Amino acid sequence: MGVLNLGIDAGNYRAKVAGPYGVDSYRTAICDWFERNIEEDFGEDDMEFAYNGRKGFAGTLASYEDQFGGGAMYGDSKAHDDTLIRTLLAAYRYTKKYCPDRGRFNLVVGQPIVSHKPKEKQKIIDLLQGSHFITINREDFHFYFDQVSVAAEGSxxxxxxxxxxxxxxxxxxxxxxxxxxxxxxxxxxxxxxxxxxxxxxxxxxxxxxxxxxxxxxxxxxxxxxxxxxxxxxxxxxxxxxxxxxxxxxxxxxIIPQLNSYSGTQIHLPTFANAVGFYELARLTYG
CATH class of the missing domain: 3.30.420.40 (ATPase, nucleotide binding domain)
Structure with missing residues (x-):
C-alpha cells in the first residue's frame, strides 16, 4: 500500500486527526505504567503503550489514573517526547479505525505560532521522521513517517x-x-x-x-x-x-471541509487545525 497523508493536531487535551477516510479524536493524557489490580474501562480510547523503554497509559484511562493529575505537558512548544507518543497513538487509532493495513505516513503537525521557528520545527521533524516500533494494547506495530512538515496552529x-x-x-x-x-x-x-x-x-x-x-x-x-x-x-x-x-x-x-476519498466531509470547528494540516499534506505530498 502507498503512503497515507495525515494532519495531526496533537493538543494537550485532545488529539485531532484528519486523513482521506475521515477524522478521529482521543484524549491525550499520558501517565506512567503501573500494575493495576482492577482493570477498569474508562473510555473507548483507553490505551496501554510501550515505546523505546517507556511504558505508560494513555487516553481517558490515563486522565483518571495519573497520580500527578492532568496527564498533559503544557507549554508553547510541542518539541518533546509526549508529542511523539501522541502522534504514534494518533496514527494507531486512525489506522485501526479506517485502514488497518497502512503503516507509512506523510505528516503535517502543528506548533504554536510563537514557537513556529526553524530550530523548533526541526526538533519536531527530527523527533517524528523515520521508523518507530511501538506496542499498544499488547500488540506490536511498526509505523514509518516518511515526510514531516510543521504548520502554525491557527494559521x-x-x-x-x-x-x-x-x-x-x-x-x-x-x-x-x-x-x-x-x-x-x-x-x-x-x-x-x-x-x-x-x-x-x-x-x-x-x-x-x-x-x-x-x-x-x-x-x-x-x-x-x-x-x-x-x-x-x-x-x-x-x-x-x-x-x-x-x-x-x-x-x-470555521467549518472544516475535508476532501476525503468519499467526497467532501463537513466537521466541527474543533477539527479545523487537523483538517487544515491534512489539506496542506495533500497539497504538498500529493
Missing part, C-alpha cells in the same frame, strides 16, 4: 476552509490561544501571536466568560478591529463565540 486552520482577503483566526486550545492574521492566504507575522493561556489552564469551561474577555484583550493588543472578519476554532468555539460576538461584529466559526 494552518485557514486551509480547512480557505477565504479571500484578510481574515483573523482565533484558535482556542487547552493551553494556548493562537491568534492569526492571513491576507490572501499569506500569514501576517506582526498581527499574529500565541498567548500563554487556554481553556484547561484558565479555569475550564466554567470560566468561559473570563477567557472570552482575555481573548478580546489579546486581540486589542494585536490592533485587531471590531469590524474585522474573524473566524473561531477549537473545542469551545460554540460556547465562546456568542461572548466574542459582543465585541466582534463579523465573527463566525
Amino acid at each position: 494552518g486552520a485557514f486551509w480547512a476552509s480557505p477565504k479571500r482577503g484578510q481574515i483573523r483566526i482565533i484558535d482556542i486550545g487547552s493551553g494556548t490561544v493562537n491568534m492569526a492574521t492571513l491576507n490572501h492566504a499569506k500569514h501576517i507575522n506582526n498581527a499574529s501571536a500565541t498567548f500563554n493561556y487556554g481553556v484547561e489552564t484558565a479555569g475550564g469551561k466554567e470560566n468561559i466568560d473570563n477567557i472570552a474577555r482575555a481573548v478580546i484583550r489579546s486581540a486589542t493588543q494585536l490592533k485587531w478591529r471590531q469590524s474585522d472578519t474573524v473566524f473561531v476554532c477549537g473545542g469551545v468555539a460554540s460556547d465562546i463565540l456568542p461572548l466574542l460576538a459582543e465585541h466582534f461584529t463579523n465573527i463566525q466559526p
Whole structure:
C-alpha cells in the first residue's frame, strides 16, 4: 500500500486527526505504567503503550489514573517526547479505525505560532521522521513517517476552509490561544501571536466568560478591529463565540471541509487545525 497523508493536531487535551477516510479524536493524557489490580474501562480510547523503554497509559484511562493529575505537558512548544507518543497513538487509532493495513505516513503537525521557528520545527521533524516500533494494547506495530512538515496552529486552520482577503483566526486550545492574521492566504507575522493561556489552564469551561474577555484583550493588543472578519476554532468555539460576538461584529466559526476519498466531509470547528494540516499534506505530498 502507498503512503497515507495525515494532519495531526496533537493538543494537550485532545488529539485531532484528519486523513482521506475521515477524522478521529482521543484524549491525550499520558501517565506512567503501573500494575493495576482492577482493570477498569474508562473510555473507548483507553490505551496501554510501550515505546523505546517507556511504558505508560494513555487516553481517558490515563486522565483518571495519573497520580500527578492532568496527564498533559503544557507549554508553547510541542518539541518533546509526549508529542511523539501522541502522534504514534494518533496514527494507531486512525489506522485501526479506517485502514488497518497502512503503516507509512506523510505528516503535517502543528506548533504554536510563537514557537513556529526553524530550530523548533526541526526538533519536531527530527523527533517524528523515520521508523518507530511501538506496542499498544499488547500488540506490536511498526509505523514509518516518511515526510514531516510543521504548520502554525491557527494559521494552518485557514486551509480547512480557505477565504479571500484578510481574515483573523482565533484558535482556542487547552493551553494556548493562537491568534492569526492571513491576507490572501499569506500569514501576517506582526498581527499574529500565541498567548500563554487556554481553556484547561484558565479555569475550564466554567470560566468561559473570563477567557472570552482575555481573548478580546489579546486581540486589542494585536490592533485587531471590531469590524474585522474573524473566524473561531477549537473545542469551545460554540460556547465562546456568542461572548466574542459582543465585541466582534463579523465573527463566525470555521467549518472544516475535508476532501476525503468519499467526497467532501463537513466537521466541527474543533477539527479545523487537523483538517487544515491534512489539506496542506495533500497539497504538498500529493
